[in-house]
Amino acid sequence: MSLITKLTAGLLTFATLMAGILPAMARPATLTSRSNLRTSASLTASVEEILPSGSNLEVLNLTVGDDGDYWYFVQPTVEGTARGWIRSDLVSFKPSQKRYATISGERGYKINVRSSPNLGGKVLHTGLSGDLVTVEDSYQQAGEYRWYRIKFPNNVTGWVREDLLSIWPQGCIIICPVH
Structure with missing residues (x-):
């Protein structure tokens, strides 16, 4: 993936999130282990916060990170906690009947x-x-x-x-x- 493609994808994802479109589709989930909440979808991105195992959050979006793994843009349910990115293998979804x-x-x-x-x-x-x-x-x-x-x-x-x-x-x- 070229740098321009990555930048365009990142800007589109950011613009969509800032427009407030995706939170209406937020999906409840729980962290399966202690996790770093990062500023972008990369293991080298800055850590906003460290969230404990079992933390509840809502998944707002998805992207493929530089490492080829899926990353979720999440909003922890604890008031005052920043939104950020967490690798998908650290997240467990709660059951849903929606498609x-x-x-x-x-x-x-x-x-x-x-x-x-x-x-x-x-x-x-x-x-x-x-x-x-x-x-x-x-x-x-x-x-x-x-x-x-x-x-x-x-x-x-x-x-x-x-x-x-x-x-x-x-x-x-x-x-x-x-x-």
Whole structure:
């Protein structure tokens, strides 16, 4: 990954978080061991705080760090604790019946979210690659793409073709860590 790609991805992630979009989709989780809360998704990043094992937090976003591991952007539930990054293998998710997906594609890639499950449906919203959504329903006409009705954190709903989404297993958000 080039430096420009990394910087662009980091800026997009930061802009999304600052816009307050992802916290509505926050997923409750617990730390499996004592963990360093870092300023970025890297083992070389500065440590904001050291959180004890069993700390409750909400996962707000995901990225792949310089080390190739998944990192979660988290908000610890203890008032006054800073947001920061923790490696995904240190986080255990609490059970959920919701189904989540992310919009696929290269960073900055835009997709149309439609009023009905077909290309003729009115465009209601534009999603960006990496956006986290809830999957609410699906529809497939014989021999055609499956379409999914998705919901964004701002409560906008609409239909998206299956090839434009990365759908996660039931109860998982972003990824299901193996513990």
